[in-house]
Amino acid sequence: MMKFLKRAYLGIIFLFLYTPIVVLIAFSFNSSKSRGQWGGFTLKWYLDMLGDRQIREALVFTIVIAVLSTVLSTVFGTVAAIGVHNLGRVSKTAVLNLNNLPVLNPDIITGVALMTLFISTGLPLGPVAMLIAHIVFSTPYVILAVLPKLRQMNRYTAEAAMDLGATPAMALRKVILPEISPGIISGALMAFTMSIDDFVISFFTAGTDATNLSILIYSMAKRGVKPSINALSTVMFAVVVILLLIINKRSDKGEELLL
Amino acid sequence: MRLLAWPYVGWMAVFVVVPLLLVLVYSFTSGDIHDVSTWQFTADNFARFNEPTYLKVMGDSFVLATASTSICLLLGYPVAMIIARADIRYRNLLLMFFLVPMWMNFLLRTYAWMSLLSPNGLINRGLQALGLPILEIMPGPWAVLLGMVYNFLPFMVLPIYTVLSKIEKPLLEASSDLGANKFLTFWKVIFPLSIPGVVSGITMVFMPAVSTFVISSLLGGSKTLLIGDVIEQQFTYERNWHFGSSLSIILMIIILLSMAVMSRIDRKPAEGGRAV
Structure with missing residues (x-):
């Protein structure tokens, strides 16, 4: 009896979670424009989406920002993490608290605060401002992903390498980096996902001429429901699911290695 | 280095x-x-909060965020418990099924409800087919509440699940050996041990709920203005950064206060534990 109740409850919750998504995906193949009626299977909305210049430009823009902010925040975050790892106890705690500030702050606060900074200092809102903003919110996550790997590392291996004649740069490249690379890759994947997933901070730093996918979807949704958004949603969902499956697979493997 | x-x-x-x-x-x-x-x-920017419009905005934000946090807790706690107690073979699979919807961009998740709840959307077609009156909650506060619960439920389940899955079985067996029934075991053993998870779940739901403007602007229309909406308006259309900033400061204070309250609650059971 109890078992049945548990299953039924979980079933209802899953129904609640999945219905909107399934309906959204199903209606992206619906030839009727109506939101409540099935008019037969079609790929019309996907073709519409591919033919839409606005969507194409927003897609390219989103990917360019995501790739650039991922590369820059991964390099920056990894270097910073190595520095933070070697700090003394007090300054380490202080820097880590600073690092947590954008993680804990609500997005809207980070967004308006950066917007205020950019306009006050004369940097126009737009692609560059948005790129900086994305690096600001992704780098803390890279650091949080790399630090545990540095902690696991034997601290004497780098010293041993240098005793054996390696320069600090060589020790970094040949000893430290290979050792912490799983953390770097997880951090990079996280930065990429956060960048393509972000709306609020992008919205406040985009200005008028920069439009990424989430900003485009927001403005389209505010004007009303449109079938080509369903198609776009389906594609974006599929991409994120694939990306996160890769991340999960990686962390599963990491756990196995630890065991 | x-x-x-x-x-x-x-x-x-x-x-x-x-x-x-x-x-x-x-x-x-x-x-x-x-x-x-x-x-x-x-200090005039802060004095403006006495105006009825903004008192209502603050009240609505607080009520909606509190209500959605409570509903998430009531719905989410049993989910976390069922998953944590499930057979180990299915546990990760169940957890993953629970988390996959969260991987969809939250803008799209909110948009999905927009089309479901619309006057000629699937829900209302279904109600009509059954001869029931149609649901006109969108745009409005009920739709916003629904959107918040839908978007933030996983944030409640995950921390509670993490804590519950670490409770060791012998502890529960000891409780029942000592004569406690299932309810007593839950109330005296499981629930107190899960409080850290509950606390971080509450924080993780309350914070985005009280600061959102996307859910309220897509599902709430102009009838449901939250703090986030007003901040957004002040920084974009109105261009009154001074007032927008004071709203942001208020929002940060609300969040800091709620986090402080939460961390106090978090500490109490630990002290109780030591006394025993």
């Missing part, structure tokens, strides 16, 4: 600390936002 940390500290100072200080300065001044010489110190 430690020198490598300093460029990052400088970067964070410029792009995290300075912007927040700017918001603080704007909140206590008035004048033309582009001309510093016109600025004057004032």
Whole structure:
């Protein structure tokens, strides 16, 4: 009896979670424009989406920002993490608290605060401002992903390498980096996902001429429901699911290695 | 090697600390936002909260965020418990099924409800087919509440699940050996041990719920204005950064206060545990 109740409850919750998504995906193949009626299977909305210049430009823009902010925040975050790892106890705690500030702050606060900074200092809102903003919110996550790997590392291996004649740069490249690379890759994947997933901070730093996918979807949704958004949603969902499956697979493997 | 940390500290100072200080300065001044010489110190921005419009905005935000957090807790706790107690073979699979919807961009998740709840959407077609009256909750506060619960439920389940899955079975067996029934075991053993998870779940739901503007602007229409909506309006259309900043400061204070309250609750059971 109890078992049945548990299953039924979980079933209802899953129904609640999945219905909107399934309906959204199903209606992206619906030839009727109506939101409540099935008019037969079609790929019309996907073709519409591919033919839409606005969507194409927003897609390219989103990917360019995501790739650039991922590369820059991964390099920056990894270097910073190595520095933070070697700090003394007090300054380490202080820097880590600073690092947590954008993680804990609500997005809207980070967004308006950066917007205020950019306009006050004369940097126009737009692609560059948005790129900086994305690096600001992704780098803390890279650091949080790399630090545990540095902690696991034997601290004497780098010293041993240098005793054996390696320069600090060589020790970094040949000893430290290979050792912490799983953390770097997880951090990079996280930065990429956060960048393509972000709306609020992008919205406040985009200005008028920069439009990424989430900003485009927001403005389209505010004007009303449109079938080509369903198609776009389906594609974006599929991409994120694939990306996160890769991340999960990686962390599963990491756990196995630890065991 | 430690020198490598300093460029990052400088970067964070410029792009995290300075912007927040700017918001603080704007909140206590008035004048033309582009001309510093016109600025004057004032507390008027905060006095505007006494206006009925903004009192209602604050009240609505607080009520909706509290309500959605409570509903998430009531719905989410049993989910976390069922998953944590499930057979180990299915546990990760169940957890994954629970988390996959969260991987969809939250804008799209909210948009999905927009089309479901619309007057000729699937839900209302279904109700009509059954001869029931149609549901006209969108745009409005009930739709916003629904959107919040839908978007943030996983944030409640995950921390509670993490804590519950760490409770060791012998502890529960000991409780029942000592004569406690299932309810007593839950109330005296499981629930107190899960409080850290509950606390972080509450924080993780309340914070995005009280600061959102996307859910309210897509599902709430112009009838449901939350703090986030007003901040957004002040910074974009109205261009009154001074007032927008004071709203941001208020929002941060609300969040800090709720986090402080939560961390107090978190500490109590530990003290109780030591006394025993």
